[in-house]
Amino acid sequence: MDQYGVAKHKVADLKAVDGSEVQDMQKVKDGANDLIKKAEKMRELPSFNGQTIQLIQGVEKTVTDTKSVLPNFPYVKNNVPGLTESISGNDLKLKADSSVAHGNVKNAVQFVNKSNGFTDNDLPYFIYSTDGDKTGDKSQSVIATKDPSNALAGLNVNVIGLGETTLLKHDADTNSTDTQGEAQLTGSVWGLYKAGTDTLVKYSDGQDGYPVTVTNGEKVDDKQVQLKLTDLTKGVGVKNLDNSADYEWGEVKAPEGYELSTKRYKVHFDDKDKFDDKTSNYIDDVTALDRVLQFHFGFIKAQDVNGSYTGLNG
The missing domain is CATH 2.60.40.10 (Immunoglobulins)
Known part of the structure; x- marks a missing residue:
């Protein structure tokens, strides 16, 4: 809620209530901030999300996630026959063989952090609130949404041969x-x-x-x-x-x-x-x-006197 700006109260507004067991409010604030950062990290998508990667048939290409969150997405869906992918740490290797059609393919490879996360159609709705106070006056704002831990990323490819x-x-x-x-x-x-x-x-x-x-x-x-x-x-x-x-x-x-x-x-x-x-x-x-040129020619035999055919002996 804090990340998406729907929280009514921020961590900075937290105060210790008189008579509570909380002695060091700063530790509470630091802990809350740490949880928020971890939650944001879990929801953060790889740096190549939504990008179009040019691939030459037959040539392996390495794409590196500069945000270093790729290991949070262990489930991969490859939507292009003839395209192979492998992941090592934050490096994604792609290779298209000669059977892959030329041109742009959207969502050629998709990544998700949950095994059933490629579609959220069947996920239930949840209502979130810190104290269950539907007014939000004394608690965080109420929000209804599908499971926010589901994160989906993907990339496009442009194949040339x-x-x-x-x-x-x-x-x-x-x-x-x-x-x-x-x-x-x-x-x-x-x-x-x-x-x-x-x-x-x-x-x-x-x-x-x-x-x-x-x-x-x-x-x-x-x-x-x-x-x-x-x-x-x-x-x-x-x-x-x-x-x-x-x-x-x-x-x-x-x-x-x-x-x-x-x-x-x-x-x-x-x-x-x-x-x-x-x-x-x-x-x-x-x-x-x-083939070499072939020349064809013929000849006649005649008297050298008048060119006649007659009068030839033998």
Whole structure:
């Protein structure tokens, strides 16, 4: 009551009554203040209550309760499949796997100080008063409420997932980087498309704090992902893609001596992909096969005098 400002009399107003056994009123006041502080501490919520925590799929994140009251909330309710949580002292560890949907989830994890405290619908009402004086003139004010010891806290999460893809290029006949004749695999230009469309991915399509970034190859456009292959061993690639979407590599310009490929090479991210803990990206690589140009020609045999077919012997 004192904490919520509904008390009519404060601790400071307490006085010893003549003839009572109370000899040191200050001890009473100190004791009352101590009880109030302990009660407030029991009701205090962790510092991260109501906050939104950004999580990158596959990366464990530690959130610390700076109020040091997390141990008062031993009961935890996790509302997100694929999200794991663990508590050690005042540290809360969270980790979302690749199955957790991107975006904001309210009350993703909730904490309560009582085992039945996630809902107070079934809790009874209580009437509180120091001496049972309903007027409040000679006692603390009367208050009707549900059990005030029940405290509930929670946090939201904002989940993002990152994907990295590299395209390598091989000769279709040798199935390797070995070329035929004077043909060259380097110099080709590849674009990354949104799957099933002719729309190229933009560098501005990156997620909050994680822009789409070139890992291999040479930019030929500053806005859209179009990369020139300069190193056969590294190919062309980008990271920090939204890994909940599908993509396709497509050849924009063929290298010298090769046909322009019309095939699209699909990029799809899932839990089977390798996870790079340095870049926090799930990795899906593909290999494109290019065929050398084929030239077709024919010839006729004729007399060198008049180009006639006639008069040829044998």
